[in-house]
Amino acid sequence: MVLFEQQQQQNSQQAVRCGGIDHGGRIQALAKHAQLPCCPAKLTNSGESLHCCTNTVASEAGALPDPSMGGTIPVASSMGNVQGKEVNGGVGEDSRSPPMDLWSPHVRSWKEQGSQLSLLAKDFGSLDCFATEFLIDGSTLSLVASDSDKNVQIFYYAPKMVESWKGQKLLSRAEFHVGAHITKFLRLQMLPTQGLSSEKTNRFALLFGNLDGGIGCIAPIDELTFRRLQSLQRKLVDAVPHVCGLNPRSFRQFHSNGKGHRPGPDNIIDFELLAHYEMLSLDEQLDVAQQIGTTRSQILSNFSDISLGTSFL
Template sequence: MVLFEQQQQQNSQQAVRRGGIDHGGRIQALAKHAQLPCCPAKLTNSGESLHCCTNTVASEAGALPDPSMGGTIPVASSMGNVQGKEVKNFVLFGDIHKSIYFLSWKEQGSQLSLLAKDFGSLDCFATEFLIDGSTLSLVASDSDKNVQIFYYAPKMVESWKGQKLLSRAEFHVGAHITKFLRLQMLPTQGLSSEKTNRFALLFGNLDGGIGCIAPIDELTFRRLQSLQRKLVDAVPHVCGLNPRSFRQFHSNGKGHRPGPDNIIDFELLAHYEMLSLDEQLDVAQQIGTTRSQILSNFSDISLGTSFL
């Protein structure tokens, strides 16, 4: 349940919006966000190693303290750590050549243990956690200008008994993303409503653009996905370029297994409001909904990410 929106300043000083959605969420929550104990660890990046520091211990990420041996046991090696992020007692860091690692911090015994990692070939540029209620996703950008969203599901057969992170969504951005910033989304029922445990990711790329990844509900995703498929044929393509093929994952010749088709291009969806009234009514009828319902979904998305 993820919306992706990008805004980039053009020569005409107009903003461009792009979007993508992930509806994943088929696994049980790792833990209730509000019930997780606070992790006292702080991450420091020295370029080639990531350190987890507390008041009593400082150990390399990828090594698990062993009290009986008085040393450390290596559980993962890395070429060069790019970014390290933490949420409660979970730690995520990306490697410049070996994708991402998902770890857990245990205060008892001051242990940093490896939960799972991505075994694919990914030159990671930036990482961050994406929170949708009790569902936790792991986001990473790569050198081929893609964004991949992973999740941890140890009970699924495909995860190799929990050792492998599974793909929730993937899409092509068209620019290198070097920084994610996690921000809490605003309630869609008005400013007086209670805060939601739903966070969006604001990011910047090396081409000068900014964008946002944010979760939405399953029903909205299904409706907007149907709208996107219709607009691919209904809207003229800029320079003859197909917007659907542009958002497909770019592997640059590397072996890659396609991930779930859970992405919606919000830049494409924005063209719906540019159609004539008759065309809007006709498109809405063809996908089994109404024009007012589609515009209501657009409004909720704008309100939830109005921190932009």
């Protein structure tokens, strides 16, 4: 996965930096974004209720139903437990919301016949979800979720793996810290690039907006490109001077805010850091490329492919 991020500019001219090129103008959606209506909350005698929100289906973006799911359409939802016998729907300073214990994302299967919504898998951790969306890379389907600690986690459903507890648990694919609250993901189809197989033409990136006024993008990349750019990223952490001496690798680590958390796999690269490579002198670019066992032209070619694939920005 590759992460782009650009904070809101202070002047009226705003742009998104992608692969060293600033793209201005409007953002056009290339794929439909479908959402199921929120389930109505139902109070029980104990004063507790369940409320599912940010439900998202993946079929309209071109994802085929997984055979392991019985030909059903996957649906992502974040669940919450409302404590209290009354839910105040008013808006204003005097409105009081009942305390809520939020749970991590759930993946459910939706069957048109009989209108059945059944649970497939979920994350058993405690996660205050802000937004969820599906990330599609060919035949691979992942679930992306943002939380109140300004993190983003990427999960996947693998019922045949032992760690998934017979398919009941969502497994972690990647996690990283964004530094802002993400409240919305928009799934957009990536443009095809040269050298990709027909399977990888069904690729979608996630465009997101945060409460600080910034926008960013999460996009899938192939394994070979990821390994090469990951080596470049690790080299740039030491080779490039950073603002106020802050460590970008430490900043992108998952922030748990004092909660117990098991670190997930390091499967995402920070393109905001990689963009510093083009700002180096020619001799420095050649030297860094040689140290990681590649060439400058190969690195710039990877940058160009990523920029082309996400040129909807």
